[in-house]
Amino acid sequence: MTLPLIQPRKLKGFRDYLPGPTRLRQMVMNEIRAVARRAAFQEIATPALEYEETLLGQGGEETDKQVYRFEDHGGRKVALRFDLTVPFARFVAEHQGELVFPFKKLQIGDVWRGENTQKGRYREFGQCDFDIIGVDSLAADVEVMLALATVLSRLPTGGVTMSVNHRGLLSGILKAAYGSEINAAEETRALIAIDKLAKAGEAEVTKLLAAIPAHGRGSEDAARLVMRAITVKDSGGNADLAALRRMVNEENPAALAAIEPHIERVSAIVDTLRRAAPPEGVRFALDLSVARGLGYYTGVVFETTLDRLPGFGSVSSGGRYNDLASRFTNRELPGVGGSIGLDRLVAGLEELGTADSSMKGGAMVAVASSDALSYAFDVVSLLRNSGVNADIGLTEGKVGNQFKYASRLGYAHTVTVGGSEMATRTANLKDMNTGEESRGLPIAEIIARLASQ
């Protein structure tokens, strides 16, 4: 066959993971799984492909447009999942009889969105979701947020801030500013505007808010009130709840009673997180400007940013929703969940340059003559079984090539064997950094030296 060559190329918006970035990604997943195991979140997995009707209409029109959809071999309309939440809702509805509630779950998987590509955004990316389904409690809110905070504290992020808010508070603020007559569509519009604050700035958000009809006052006044309420901080840098109470009480006393329980809940969440052996390097901040664009949140909402990369955006976010699987079952399943954007976080760690993703140390057994190959495998197996990361020269006899390979991969030591070493069960140990070589060392001694490093 001499067919013309095909250009080796990836699809636009997709990426390959070379060994270094794969190690970094794997390190993050290892920490996620370690935290989940320690805190009794159970991992599950669902298929990449689902019926189209399962996925569509669940993430909003914008998302629907981005979903990869097609007909399979049996003429079924199928789609690649665009997040892990909708498949999880289907999973819970289908398996509710097999699960113990409250169900604490972890799911790690890739999702696909055919969105316009931009720097650091891909059409295929990994998500890691922690959720607790089947209970509406302060403890569940704290438990999910603590798990996410613990994962982030175990990574070399240089510090993160988890900003916390409550949808009920935002709703109270909007009612105080726009009047109790504000309807659901207008509230959503306002939330989407507030969600843009970090990226678009105060002036732009004020303009968007001023375009929403107000009742009993001008829209521009309403917009200014909202902006003041969500941006005023107390001396500790947290949302000023006293100022919030005053403002709501002045503008719409009826709304104050409605928001009190939400103030209490979100304050208790942040207090408990701060007091419960707070994970190192994680700051919890009450921030009334956190909105999270998605429609389904009903309680606490939060997002986490890297302190050393202010413009980078959120690496983890989530919130409470009051009914996960309402499209699939009549059973009411309240829950709280948070997601870590795996590839976003890996990109952040790459940008910070704090994570070491090199192959560290290790030894390579060099094979000086092909009659010593069997002995070389004996030696490399002994090293590996003693806990030493060990490679073996693959070009029998050509020992120069093997040394070049060992030095390109950065191995700390080489262990060279040939016919005479085989006869005496010895080898020549070389330190690749200093160039120092010890010839004819007994294998047991070499293993003892390398295993102790």
Add this chain to the structure above:
Amino acid sequence: MTLPLIQPRKLKGFRDYLPGPTRLRQMVMNEIRAVARRAAFQEIATPALEYEETLLGQGGEETDKQVYRFEDHGGRKVALRFDLTVPFARFVAEHQGELVFPFKKLQIGDVWRGENTQKGRYREFGQCDFDIIGVDSLAADVEVMLALATVLSRLPTGGVTMSVNHRGLLSGILKAAYGSEINAAEETRALIAIDKLAKAGEAEVTKLLAAIPAHGRGSEDAARLVMRAITVKDSGGNADLAALRRMVNEENPAALAAIEPHIERVSAIVDTLRRAAPPEGVRFALDLSVARGLGYYTGVVFETTLDRLPGFGSVSSGGRYNDLASRFTNRELPGVGGSIGLDRLVAGLEELGTADSSMKGGAMVAVASSDALSYAFDVVSLLRNSGVNADIGLTEGKVGNQFKYASRLGYAHTVTVGGSEMATRTANLKDMNTGEESRGLPIAEIIARLASQ
């Protein structure tokens, strides 16, 4: 919104992973990654979606029919990968300047095939591929096979047999039986027939072989000669190489010289594997009936079966190919690779029932009154930081519910806290198996007791 409910259902041929099977799958992947790290195989990842032209025509017509293909939002013809080998070929051709050769790689990922479903076969399944690219050497063959064998030896399989053969030996046998004039298409037909031996039996394979035209003798005679050569064993249960040499020499002396180097190579591979600290529970057998249907193998071929599940089929297989990326680059890239069928292997372990996939031990902190919640999180964090897997009751105050949950999940201990325990920094420790309870123990003592278990 009161839209009609959608039935929660998976696509046919796809499966959900509940917590138990996910733990099992994760355990297998952990062993694979541990072995890879120890033996210096570097992990990479490629996208699930590729250009259709990258994937099609690479796995044979049968595979092409099973590929999930569609047009994306930009009108590009795209396809979901059906294996990890073809994307890896594209990867190596695209990134050859960034890799150190010989390149030892691990890739773990899901693949998709729209084939007819049958018991234990899914349309989405995980593969784990070990490959060494850029060198044709005995050492590389052994290194890949040793890695696979080591993974399998670390799992509770109850013993596996890795059966080893060489494509050159099969080719020599076919030339001896059918005459040197046998062409490539006929050889492939014969290999596909031989590959069916375990499933279809000797009579059926003999019939298929007898339908291939022979030169200088009848096809039925040729078929009988082939069957005798590939099934005769020596007293140790390995292929009888002496009988093979006699048969080839009698029928086609020219073919004997051609197969001698292959006999030497495959014998040296098996010898080296047996002598190089053989992984416990893995038997290496020389078996001339191993064919591996795929066209691209050129050297050693092997497959691994579970000793305690004779009819289950192969859980790991592979071989040497002489040119991985010939569709993408003129650079010749010989390699050797082996794959573990992740979901096949998990299904085997489930059938064997040898792997414990339950959540083991662990403790749950029960919250007897909601004012103790913050203290309860303090206690659960201390336990987790001391290495204890610990859950927390999520229905504040309703301690009866919490105990029911702890017992359904099988936790070994509960640690109950209320207002009075908070005041004295104590808790009540209960052994869920014996029912024994120690009241008012200092937290430090509880942690010491649970951490030592």
